[in-house]
Amino acid sequence: MKNILELKNVNVSFHTFAGEVKAVRGVNLHLEKGESLAIVGESGSGKSVTSKSIMRLLPEKTSEIKEGEILFEGRDLTKISNREMEKIRGSEISMIFQDPMTSLNPTMTVGKQIMEGLRKHQNLSKSEAKERAVNLLKLVGIPNPELRISEYPHQFSGGMRQRVVIAIALACNPKVLIADEPTTALDVTIQAQILDLMRDLQQKTGTAIILITHDLGVVANLSQRVAVMYGGTIVETGTTDEVFYNPKHPYTWGLLSSMPKLNSGDKELMAIPGTPPNLLNPPKGCPFAARCPYAMQVCVDHMPDVTDVTSTHKSACWLLDERAPQVEPPEAALVGGAR
Amino acid sequence: MAVVEREKLLEVKNLKKHFNVGKNAVLKAVDNVSFDIYKGETLGLVGESGCGKSTTGRTIIRLYEATGGNVAFEGEDVHGKKSRKELKSFNRRMQMIFQDPYASLNPRMTIKDIIAEGIDIHGLAKNDKERMERIYELLETVGLNRAHASRYPHEFSGGQRQRIGIARALAVDPEFIIADEPISALDVSIQAQVVNLLMKLQKERGLTYLFIAHDLSMVKHISDRVGVMYLGNIVELAASDELYEEPLHPYTQALLSAIPVPDPEVERSRERIILEGDLPSPISPPSGCRFRTRCPHAMDVCASKDPKWMEAREGHWVACHLYDNELNTENKQQ
Numbered sequence: 001m002k003n004i005l006e007l008k009n010v011n012v013s014f015h016t017f018a019g020e021v022k023a024v025r026g027v028n029l030h031l032e033k034g035e036s037l038a039i040v041g042e043s044g045s046g047k048s049v050t051s052k053s054i055m056r057l058l059p060e061k062t063s064e065i066k067e068g069e070i071l072f073e074g075r076d077l078t079k080i081s082n083r084e085m086e087k088i089r090g091s092e093i094s095m096i097f098q099d100p101m102t103s104l105n106p107t108m109t110v111g112k113q114i115m116e117g118l119r120k121h122q123n124l125s126k127s128e129a130k131e132r133a134v135n136l137l138k139l140v141g142i143p144n145p146e147l148r149i150s151e152y153p154h155q156f157s158g159g160m161r162q163r164v165v166i167a168i169a170l171a172c173n174p175k176v177l178i179a180d181e182p183t184t185a186l187d188v189t190i191q192a193q194i195l196d197l198m199r200d201l202q203q204k205t206g207t208a209i210i211l212i213t214h215d216l217g218v219v220a221n222l223s224q225r226v227a228v229m230y231g232g233t234i235v236e237t238g239t240t241d242e243v244f245y246n247p248k249h250p251y252t253w254g255l256l257s258s259m260p261k262l263n264s265g266d267k268e269l270m271a272i273p274g275t276p277p278n279l280l281n282p283p284k285g286c287p288f289a290a291r292c293p294y295a296m297q298v299c300v301d302h303m304p305d306v307t308d309v310t311s312t313h314k315s316a317c318w319l320l321d322e323r324a325p326q327v328e329p330p331e332a333a334l335v336g337g338a339r
Numbered sequence: 340m341a342v343v344e345r346e347k348l349l350e351v352k353n354l355k356k357h358f359n360v361g362k363n364a365v366l367k368a369v370d371n372v373s374f375d376i377y378k379g380e381t382l383g384l385v386g387e388s389g390c391g392k393s394t395t396g397r398t399i400i401r402l403y404e405a406t407g408g409n410v411a412f413e414g415e416d417v418h419g420k421k422s423r424k425e426l427k428s429f430n431r432r433m434q435m436i437f438q439d440p441y442a443s444l445n446p447r448m449t450i451k452d453i454i455a456e457g458i459d460i461h462g463l464a465k466n467d468k469e470r471m472e473r474i475y476e477l478l479e480t481v482g483l484n485r486a487h488a489s490r491y492p493h494e495f496s497g498g499q500r501q502r503i504g505i506a507r508a509l510a511v512d513p514e515f516i517i518a519d520e521p522i523s524a525l526d527v528s529i530q531a532q533v534v535n536l537l538m539k540l541q542k543e544r545g546l547t548y549l550f551i552a553h554d555l556s557m558v559k560h561i562s563d564r565v566g567v568m569y570l571g572n573i574v575e576l577a578a579s580d581e582l583y584e585e586p587l588h589p590y591t592q593a594l595l596s597a598i599p600v601p602d603p604e605v606e607r608s609r610e611r612i613i614l615e616g617d618l619p620s621p622i623s624p625p626s627g628c629r630f631r632t633r634c635p636h637a638m639d640v641c642a643s644k645d646p647k648w649m650e651a652r653e654g655h656w657v658a659c660h661l662y663d664n665e666l667n668t669e670n671k672q673q
Contacts, residue, residue, distance in 0.1 A: 042526040157617040187387035187553065189614045192597035196613055214527060217599030220606040240603045258531035259601055260560035268538070269560065271531035275496050335602045 003071075004208055005031040005054070005093075005176055010068035012046075012053050021279050023049045025232040027068075028306075031176065036202060036209040038219040038240075040255070041229035044276055047212045050229070051178045054210075055095055056085050072176075091121035094169040098181035100161035104153040110137075110164045111149035117171045136167040139204075141197060159190035163197065173205065180212045195221050216259060220244060225312070228252050231277045231287025233303075238313030244335045248315040250327075251288045257332035270332045286318065294319060294327050345377040348515060348547050349399070353408035356391075356398045366622050368394040370571040371408070373648065376515070381541065381548040383562030383579065385555055385594070389618055390568040392551045393438075396517045399549070400435050401426075412515070431461050434508035438520035440500035444492040450503055451488040454478070457511040477506040481536060498529035505536065509544075517549045522557065534561055555598050559583050564654075567591045570621055570629040573648075577655040587657045590630045628660065636661060 012024040024046040031037050039047045052058050054070055054077065070077040072093065077085065094117075097103040105113060114136055115129040124132065130149070137145035140163040153161055162182065169177055182198070183191040199222060202209055211223055219226055220240060227237040228251065236249040247253055257270035274291040277283055283290065289299040299318050307320040319327050356369040369391045376382045384392045397403050399410050401418065410417050417429050434457075437443035444453055451474045457463075464470035475485045481502040492500060501521060508516055518537065522530040538561060540546060552558050558565055559579045566576040567590065575588040586592045593612040600606060614633045619625055625632050631641040638660060646658040 042528060159617055187618075188555070188597045189387065189593060190617070191599075192611055192613050195599070196611070215599065216527075216601035217606075220601050220603040221599045244601065244603050254528055256601065258528050260534075260556045268535050269531035271535055272528035273532070275498065275529070276526075 002033050003030045004033050004073060005029075005210075006069075006071040007050070007054070008069040008071065010050065010053060010070060011066040012049050012058070012063060013066050014063045016062070016280075019280055022282050023232055023279055024053065025282065027229075027232075027234055029227060029234065029237075031208050031210060033175075034202075034206045034208050035225065036211060036223045037225045037227065038211040038213060038223035039227050039229055040213055040216060040219055042214060042276060044279070045229040046232040046279075047229050048180055051095070051180055051210060051212055055089055055093060055178065056082075057095075087121070090117045090174075091172040092174055093176040093178065094172070094174040096162075096165050096169050096177065096179040096182045099185050100158060100165050101153075101185070103165055104161060106153055109150050109152055110156070114149075114164070114168050114171055117168060121172045132171070133167075136171055137164070139170070139201070140164070140167045141193075142167075158186055159193060162186060162190075162194055166194075166197065166201070170201065170205065170207070174207055176210065177207045178210045178212070181214070182211070183218060184213070184215070191218075198222060216244075216255065228255070231282060232279055233287060233316065235288065235317070236315040238309070238315075242310065242313040246309075246313070247329060247333060248309055248313070248320060249288075249317045250292045250294050250319070253329045253333035254291075256335060257330055270330060286316070296324070345380075347375045348378045348413060349376040349549075350411040350414075351375070351395075351399065351408070352411075354395065354398060354405055354410065355407035356394050356403055357406040360622065364622050367571050367624065368621065369398060372568075372571075372573050373408075374566055374573060374576060376547060376549060379541075379545050379547055380563040381550050381561055383558035383565040384549060384551045384568060385553060385558050385565060386568035387553060387594075387618060389570075389621060391571040391621075392553075392568050393519050395568070396435070396519050396549060396551050400433055400517055402435075427461065431457075431511045432513050433515045433517070434511065434513040436501075436504050436508050436516060436518040436521045439524055440497050440504055441492075441524070443504055444500055446492050449489050449491060450478075450495075453492070453503065454506050454510050457507065461511055463511065473510070477509055480509065480540070481506045482532075496529075497525050498532060501525060501533050502536065505533075505540070509540070513546070515547045515549070517551070519551045520553070521550075523552065523554065530557065537561065555583075555595065567594065570618065570624055572629060572658065573656075574630065574659065575655075575657045577657075581652075581655055587651055587655065587662060588630075588659045589634050589636050589661070593635075628658075 007027055007029040010024055010027045014021040014023055027050055041047045053065055065078050111133050114133040118124050118129040118132055133149055134145045137149060142148055142160060142163055156164060183194050186194060213219060223240050226240050226243045227234050230251050236243060236252050243252060247256060254272040258272060260269060272291050277287050285301050286299045286304050289295045296318060304316045304318045306314050306316045308314055318324055352373050354369055354372045358366045358368055360366045372395055386392045398405050405418050454474050454477055455470055458470060458473055464473055474488055478485060478487055483502055522533050525533060534557060550561055562579045565579045565582045566573050569590050575591045586595055593614045596612045616633050619632055627643050628641040628646050631637040640660050646660050647663060648656060648658045651657045651662045
């Protein structure tokens, strides 16, 4: 049990003309060596901002990490210089982006793009880097790597491009890989190929993965642990089994029940009414209170504390307070053979 | 589902839509697609990007001129040369909801003018008062309120915009609505709201839907029957329960097994059919069956002969040589 990455009370804000947008508010997370953690949430929940703050990829002028520590192997990434960050970025921690069409440079051959990181971080000679690039393409399942290495991104299909992006991310054997919606832009059959590849590569390389997604199916497929984000905060975290089979937060219930099950019949879907909160003026209490069918007065007035359900399962909800009424999750939120 | 004599609302026969792309190259986006839609039902159309599902929808409603084949709406041909008046009456009965709620609403028009455009064109309101009343009624039907009428699209969230798109489609009291990926740009919790609204409206107004999407679990939820498209062809069409329980076509089987299910235990134990390779280019599709390059069961005959579109079981149509009995007996005799 060793945490390779730890986020402590991270707060990120954007300065906009309209005022300060508090995109991430007090996020605590940890990532163990070699495990895969999923961060799920809707657009605007702060999941991408959290991951970009780890990589220091947020716009310098308009954003700010207001508070908190991001510890990578015990070192606080918010304190180090840009120079030192460059050494970590792409070599110790690397990232895969959502859209493989825009995250590759259209004017460079894919080989050159893979070799770029290798040459910079590992001081390999040109021929060594090329050899490694061919091996990487082979590793991610691209046929004829010797030929394809000198082709340009437009000569690859969407799924193949995402494989190239993965090869670039894995080039320097990173300890942590952040995958921001890696399959969202892909078709289901191609998504299945990429998920299969990522699972396989994780077993081979032992890289720890942070998977950012809104698709609970992808989470169930790839991750050991899940953190559910809403309105810039983490509302529930636990092992994948705990969160899917014994969810404790009403937002997680809502998420699970708003997805049609393949056997759900014609029943009306349980939708979550309303829309997510505006983080320009975040509510002072629980961010989900306005949409929560179980909301009490205390939810509106005070931010709930994080309650331990088990040693790994935590949820921030007033319903878990001993003074709160007992509420059972709706039937639609029960997954498969849930208890 | 009981087999009652159902009334056909829309008959699509051998619909073709080809695009000219550069020198002598023709992209056959939709090639010989035939299906019927019955009154009051929802037909789902699924497939991966580039399979022609959106082109099919857009060609039916004449946003594209068809290259061949015909579309009959209540027995009346809707393609070919039409007078302005005929077109108008047809447009009133058929409406469309688009995928991108950001791009499909004119940012410079107020919500009331967006919704009332159809009412104005078809002269459905006698005076201003009646027009506003209709707008308010429509806004309330889709779960918005009167105060929203004089606002602009940028003031709304994605889910709300999609509701406006639905209100616009309903404004002319259509019988048939083509919904082209109406929920794919929305968040999960909002998707459910919009799907519930669509289903409620169908029940109340007896609407018929063609629901185009790539999210198979949502399609199953909303549709009575589902058609699966691959590279410009429909490869399988059946009642949605039957299609999901007993898919016949190898592509449907692979597609269904590729959907990740939000259930960790199922995911761990599931055997996936992972298709090799990518979608071939629709400009030069493979000969014979277009799926054969990725099909785990491909035979010699698949390369030489187009599979026939046949009813393998009652109400369950498939185009695959594996289910062609004539062919199979022929093979045995040889």
